[in-house]
Amino acid sequence: MRYSQSLIPTLKETPAEAEVASHRLLLRAGYIRKLTAGIYTYLPLGLAAVRKVEGIVREEMARAGAQELLMPMVQPADLWHETGRYEKYGPELLRFVDRHDRESCLGPTHEEVITDLVRREIRSYRDLPRNLFQIQTKFRDEIRPRFGLMRGREFIMKDGYSFDVDDVAAGESYRKMYDAYKRIFSRCGLDYRPVEADSGTIGGSFSHEFMVLADTGEDTLVICSNCDYAANSEKAAVTAPPADESPMLELVKVETPGKRKVQVVCDFMDIEPQQLVKTMVYQAGEEVVAVLVRGDREVQEVKLKNLLGAVEVTILDDKGVFDATGVPTGYLGPVGIKVKLVVDNEVAAMRNFVTGANEKNYHFRNVNMGRDFDAFAVADLRQINSEDPCPECGSDLVMKEGIEVGHVFKLGTGYSKAMNAVFQDSDGQDKPMVMGCYGIGVSRIVAAAVEQNHDENGMIFPMPLAPLQVILLNLGIHDESITTVAESLYHELQERGVEVLLDDRDERPGSKFKDADLLGIPLRITVGKRFTKDGVVELRKRAGGEVEELKPEQIGDRIVTLISDGMLAG
RNA sequence: CGGGGCGUAGCGCAGCCUGGUUAGCGCGCCUGCCUUGGGAGCAGGAGGCCGUAGGUUCGAAUCCUACCGCCCCGACCA
Numbered sequence: 001m002r003y004s005q006s007l008i009p010t011l012k013e014t015p016a017e018a019e020v021a022s023h024r025l026l027l028r029a030g031y032i033r034k035l036t037a038g039i040y041t042y043l044p045l046g047l048a049a050v051r052k053v054e055g056i057v058r059e060e061m062a063r064a065g066a067q068e069l070l071m072p073m074v075q076p077a078d079l080w081h082e083t084g085r086y087e088k089y090g091p092e093l094l095r096f097v098d099r100h101d102r103e104s105c106l107g108p109t110h111e112e113v114i115t116d117l118v119r120r121e122i123r124s125y126r127d128l129p130r131n132l133f134q135i136q137t138k139f140r141d142e143i144r145p146r147f148g149l150m151r152g153r154e155f156i157m158k159d160g161y162s163f164d165v166d167d168v169a170a171g172e173s174y175r176k177m178y179d180a181y182k183r184i185f186s187r188c189g190l191d192y193r194p195v196e197a198d199s200g201t202i203g204g205s206f207s208h209e210f211m212v213l214a215d216t217g218e219d220t221l222v223i224c225s226n227c228d229y230a231a232n233s234e235k236a237a238v239t240a241p242p243a244d245e246s247p248m249l250e251l252v253k254v255e256t257p258g259k260r261k262v263q264v265v266c267d268f269m270d271i272e273p274q275q276l277v278k279t280m281v282y283q284a285g286e287e288v289v290a291v292l293v294r295g296d297r298e299v300q301e302v303k304l305k306n307l308l309g310a311v312e313v314t315i316l317d318d319k320g321v322f323d324a325t326g327v328p329t330g331y332l333g334p335v336g337i338k339v340k341l342v343v344d345n346e347v348a349a350m351r352n353f354v355t356g357a358n359e360k361n362y363h364f365r366n367v368n369m370g371r372d373f374d375a376f377a378v379a380d381l382r383q384i385n386s387e388d389p390c391p392e393c394g395s396d397l398v399m400k401e402g403i404e405v406g407h408v409f410k411l412g413t414g415y416s417k418a419m420n421a422v423f424q425d426s427d428g429q430d431k432p433m434v435m436g437c438y439g440i441g442v443s444r445i446v447a448a449a450v451e452q453n454h455d456e457n458g459m460i461f462p463m464p465l466a467p468l469q470v471i472l473l474n475l476g477i478h479d480e481s482i483t484t485v486a487e488s489l490y491h492e493l494q495e496r497g498v499e500v501l502l503d504d505r506d507e508r509p510g511s512k513f514k515d516a517d518l519l520g521i522p523l524r525i526t527v528g529k530r531f532t533k534d535g536v537v538e539l540r541k542r543a544g545g546e547v548e549e550l551k552p553e554q555i556g557d558r559i560v561t562l563i564s565d566g567m568l569a570g
Numbered sequence: 571c572g573g574g575g576c577g578u579a580g581c582g583c584a585g586c587c588u589g590g591u592u593a594g595c596g597c598g599c600c601u602g603c604c605u606u607g608g609g610a611g612c613a614g615g616a617g618g619c620c621g622u623a624g625g626u627u628c629g630a631a632u633c634c635u636a637c638c639g640c641c642c643c644g645a646c647c648a
Contacts, residue, residue, distance in 0.1 A: 479606095
């Protein structure tokens with residue numbers, strides 16, 4: 001590939017829209033261009049990087065026994081009605097009608113389509129298990145696309161689905177995918193962690209996310225400093241403290257005029273936030289629910305959502321709270337509250353705490369559950385933090401930011417039952433297939449790799465993901481001997497199967513060096529003055545910047561060695 | 571959708587508050603000379619419906635209204 005004939009529109013200045021490193025650098029290096037919010041064109045180098053990820057995914061999927069197919073992006077609403085997700089999925093599902101007024105949608109994921117296929121084609125337990133995947137452009141009408149390829153509305157995803165005869169076999173399929181995912185992300189040269197995760201809109205009983213560690217990640221992970229425990233913080237179980245056995249004191253009503261915020265009430269009553277319990281009110285589907293957590297804690301809405309089985313929970317504003325409870329915010333409490341009440345298990349273990357009195361300008365002291373109020377449910381409802389112990393071994397936890405690049409789910413029979421995807425078992429009975437589903441954000445991996453591998457000069461691709469392996473700089477376009485060497489190296493490397501970009505532009509050396517750094521190609525060969533003077537060319541690693549000076553005839557072997565080393569790394 | 575911000579040349583920005591000749595600057599682009607190991611220099615040049623529509627005004631990039639688009643923070647997720 002000749003630079004002079006390529007579309008690699010590098011930018012000296014950073015476009016104003018780009019915030020994070022991957023977005024900034026992918027734009028600057030001419031890998032991607034935005035068409036509209038959250039929708040990008042992959043330019044030749046960007047596409048080449050995507051193809052590298054796809055290649056690794058395909059190899060590992062094949063190794064794990066999965067087969068590739070390709071499903072339609074446009075899907076009939078009927079299928080989505082069968083599982084109830086046409087309503088449930090929310091506005092992220094882009095719906096439209098075609099010329100015949102048929103309701104349709106753009107596929108954000110393909111459980112419905114694959115299940116429809118499999119229920120038609122698979123009849124017998126003899127045909128199971130099956131594991132099918134595709135690599136395809138998905139569309140999700142994200143509320144807020146951001147960070148370039150990190151969260152687009154249109155993105156490239158590998159999605160796979162397994163079908164098994166029973167839970168045990170499904171567990172085996174899940175494990176195979178889990179292992180394949182580890183190999184994939186390792187081969188991509190990423191620093192990642194598999195973590196326990198919430199299963200979200202996809203549903204299902206059990207799931208893991210694969211998180212690339214990066215400060216710009218949108219998720220927070222908790223990782224045990226001692227054992228293997230790692231989880232998404234929205235899922236991470238908080239260990240309930242032992243019950244406080246101190247005697248219950250008499251309930252006391254205290255006038256607290258104008259004192260509404262936790263800290264203000266605490267200062268006024270001379271207590272710590274740990275002795276106060278706040279009452280948060282949520283709209284959960286049709287119903288309104290109050291949640292009790294300690295004054296210094298945060299409600300984890302995903303946990304609340306799962307407890308209530310709600311599609312969505314949103315915190316109510318002041319007006320909503322007053323309409324639902326008749327009490328202004330700041331004075332809410334569990335005693336005599338008019339809405340469904342759920343309690344964090346930490347609160348359930350407390351004695352003699354302070355809450356609002358459900359009356360403007362009053363709070364209670366010495367509130368106790370069981371005596372003063374009862375709860376609909378007690379559960380782990382709060383956000384974990386770094387002071388909490390590991391739920392597995394009790395050791396300290398570390399919190400880190402992560403980018404979700406993969407997610408595996410045990411789906412069970414939710415979809416197969418809803419869509420009547422059954423097989424006939426050896427005993428002659430029809431049984432629902434047990435499903436799993438497995439996603440990888442292919443285009444997101446490119447962004448994540450850049451987040452993890454860049455410096456002030458540009459991107460630094462790990463060899464397996466690099467769009468090209470070598471950039472060869474001809475610094476003497478007008479010098480015949482230099483050009484002869486550069487051209488012959490170019491041809492030699494190509495013949496040896498090396499992916500090489502020859503910078504044959506009529507540019508000054510400075511520009512070529514800058515662009516080479518920006519593009520992040522792992523190996524750089526420079527043919528210039530030093531060849532004229534000493535007969536050597538320079539070989540430099542983008543990562544680390546080590547330089548070797550070699551005779552042109554030594555380059556080919558050295559490059560081949562470095563590439564194979566780089567492919568194995570990680 | 572809630573909160574904040576921004577739309578002026580391909581990119582980055584100034585001008586707007588306080589309306590008034592031909593709308594500027596840097597980078598990039600084109601031509602020529604010169605230069606060639608870390609985004610050189612000189613000279614000349616092209617490129618604007620100042621987001622769109624309406625309004626106020628003798629006069630609007632500038633003031634007002636609406637709409638559209640984009641970015642950032644939150645809920646969503648590969």
